[in-house]
Amino acid sequence: DVVLTQSPVSLSVTLGDQASISCRSSQSLEYSDGNTYLQWYLQKPGQSPHVLIYKISNRFSGVPNRFIGSGSGTDFTLKISRVEPEDLGVYFCFQATHDPFTFGSGTKLEIK
Amino acid sequence: VQLVESGGGLVQPGKSLKLSCSASGFTFSSYGMHWIRQPPGKGLDWVAYISSSSGTVYADAVKGRFTISRDNAKNTLYLQLNSLKSEDTAIYYCARGGVMDAWGQGASVTVSS
Numbered sequence: 001d002v003v004l005t006q007s008p009v010s011l012s013v014t015l016g017d018q019a020s021i022s023c024r025s026s027q028s029l030e031y032s033d034g035n036t037y038l039q040w041y042l043q044k045p046g047q048s049p050h051v052l053i054y055k056i057s058n059r060f061s062g063v064p065n066r067f068i069g070s071g072s073g074t075d076f077t078l079k080i081s082r083v084e085p086e087d088l089g090v091y092f093c094f095q096a097t098h099d100p101f102t103f104g105s106g107t108k109l110e111i112k
Numbered sequence: 113v114q115l116v117e118s119g120g121g122l123v124q125p126g127k128s129l130k131l132s133c134s135a136s137g138f139t140f141s142s143y144g145m146h147w148i149r150q151p152p153g154k155g156l157d158w159v160a161y162i163s164s165s166s167g168t169v170y171a172d173a174v175k176g177r178f179t180i181s182r183d184n185a186k187n188t189l190y191l192q193l194n195s196l197k198s199e200d201t202a203i204y205y206c207a208r209g210g211v212m213d214a215w216g217q218g219a220s221v222t223v224s225s
């Protein structure tokens with residue numbers, strides 16, 4: 001199975017600063033159709049998760065442009081520029097390239 | 113778009129349970145659907161996926177014990193959980209489509225004697 005390793009486990013950021021989360025895969029996530037099915041989700045406290053980014057770098061509808069996904073192959077990054085209070089929660093990467101699909105273990109973002 | 117899970121509860125090890133996810137606000141038959149679970153205080157654990165044409169994929173931990181299915185006439189997704197173990201205790205979420213762009217509020221399953 002594909003293992004997604006997220007780092008750091010937790011992150012404490014000052015409001016207005018940038019945050020960066022890494023997601024490394026145990027194998028390439030490029031599918032045979034040329035797409036890379038790597039997504040990012042945020043779970044705010046007490047809520048169900050919601051999607052931020054799909055296929056590495058595509059922001060879902062309504063997601064602020066301060067969320068930026070990048071990467072290729074096995075290394076992926078989610079950057080949050082100018083962190084705001086509503087960004088706190090746990091961020092998960094997810095791959096749907098290889099069966100079975102898998103989540104990363106999560107990165108908890110706290111506000112200093 | 114709304115997804116509402118039901119059918120959770122307390123069940124003894126080795127027993128069975130069937131979860132439902134009622135969908136509304138979109139053409140259910142056109143979308144693949146996922147089940148994802150979250151053990152208490154832990155991260156997300158992907159469980160199963162069913163495509164719009166009813167092809168299925170399972171996590172290794174549940175293969176052979178859980179069955180995902182759908183009834184397009186009833187706009188409902190199901191997860192049959194058999195041979196339950198204590199490690200299956202979790203909140204179970206359904207989510208829409210390959211991107212999982214809509215999630216339900218979750219159904220709690222507790223496996224304990």
